Amino acid sequence: MSSHQTILELDDASVMRDGRYILDGLTLAIHCGEHTAIIGANGSGKSTLMKLLTLQHYPLAHVDGTPSVRVFGRERWDVFALRRQLGIVSSDMHLALLDAHAVNHLSALDIVLSGFFASLGYFEQAQIDDSMRERAYAALNNVGALALAQKSLDCMSTGEARRVLIARALVHEPQALILDEPTTGLDLVARFGFMQIVRNLARQGRTVILVTHHFDEVIPEIQRVILLRHGRIAADGAKAEVLQSASVSAAFEHAITLHESHGYYHAQLGG
Numbered sequence: 001m002s003s004h005q006t007i008l009e010l011d012d013a014s015v016m017r018d019g020r021y022i023l024d025g026l027t028l029a030i031h032c033g034e035h036t037a038i039i040g041a042n043g044s045g046k047s048t049l050m051k052l053l054t055l056q057h058y059p060l061a062h063v064d065g066t067p068s069v070r071v072f073g074r075e076r077w078d079v080f081a082l083r084r085q086l087g088i089v090s091s092d093m094h095l096a097l098l099d100a101h102a103v104n105h106l107s108a109l110d111i112v113l114s115g116f117f118a119s120l121g122y123f124e125q126a127q128i129d130d131s132m133r134e135r136a137y138a139a140l141n142n143v144g145a146l147a148l149a150q151k152s153l154d155c156m157s158t159g160e161a162r163r164v165l166i167a168r169a170l171v172h173e174p175q176a177l178i179l180d181e182p183t184t185g186l187d188l189v190a191r192f193g194f195m196q197i198v199r200n201l202a203r204q205g206r207t208v209i210l211v212t213h214h215f216d217e218v219i220p221e222i223q224r225v226i227l228l229r230h231g232r233i234a235a236d237g238a239k240a241e242v243l244q245s246a247s248v249s250a251a252f253e254h255a256i257t258l259h260e261s262h263g264y265y266h267a268q269l270g271g
């Protein structure tokens with residue numbers, strides 16, 4: 001796929017809930033190969049933006065009928081076909097798995113295999129062939145989780161389970177990896193380990209789109225940052241230009257000082 005192909009194009013896209021704009025007139029394009037972080041305060045619209053990409057939310061229609069969202073250049077998708085192009089990891093997904101008594105005892109291998117069916121743990125064993133099993137082991141190996149293959153999800157630490165979810169997201173070799181606040185619940189060391197895995201995947205050529213409110217998760221491979229504020233784009237551009245104390249303070253409506261060190265950004269409250 002050409003690096004010029006777009007993953008997501010928004011043209012004046014708005015989402016309304018309960019009579020209120022939760023995304024308000026967003027226009028942007030994210031291209032294949034363009035590792036991007038989407039950052040904003042709680043409630044700024046980050047998850048809603050990702051749900052436009054995964055077609056879990058639809059925008060308001062334009063009066064002239066032109067599309068306001070295109071994913072991989074297309075306005076319409078079979079949702080399951082689209083999910084095979086996107087590897088999605090979110091902490092919500094992990095919580096949903098733990099809550100689902102039918103699947104929380106499944107092995108890591110089965111959780112990864114369910115990625116072939118864009119499902120979270122649900123599939124018939126008869127649908128699995130040897131090549132799928134091989135690819136699932138390879139995906140677990142790629143995130144350093146091969147040893148967990150037979151361990152059940154309800155016996156894993158949060159950090160282990162999050163690695164298994166990355167392997168599940170990768171099993172069908174998606175174009176892009178969508179990480180929606182993926183490190184929630186991870187301790188400092190597990191968070192660092194997780195982000196190292198994401199760095200490796202970005203270097204292997206998987207486009208990473210990361211939603212976060214932690215500046216120190218903006219790995220050096222990320223080139224572009226989009227700041228959201230109240231459902232609008234507060235800043236969008238090259239990381240070094242956007243990650244400035246003034247722009248993040250405006251986006252978070254609080255004085256924040258950002259420091260850059262060895263390619264990572266660290267935030268401190270106060271001017």
Ligand SMILES: Nc1ncnc2c1ncn2[C@@H]1O[C@H](COP(=O)(O)OP(=O)(O)OP(=O)(O)O)[C@@H](O)[C@H]1O
Pocket residue numbers: 017018022040041042043044045046047048049213
């Ligand atoms: N289904 C819904 N119905 C009504 N309001 C919603 C719905 N989904 C989201 N919202 C509201 O839209 C706004 C944006 O929510 P969203 O979850 O996209 O923000 P976020 O930036 O991801 O926040 P967080 O960092 O807390 O996860 C919030 O004010 C939220 O309350």
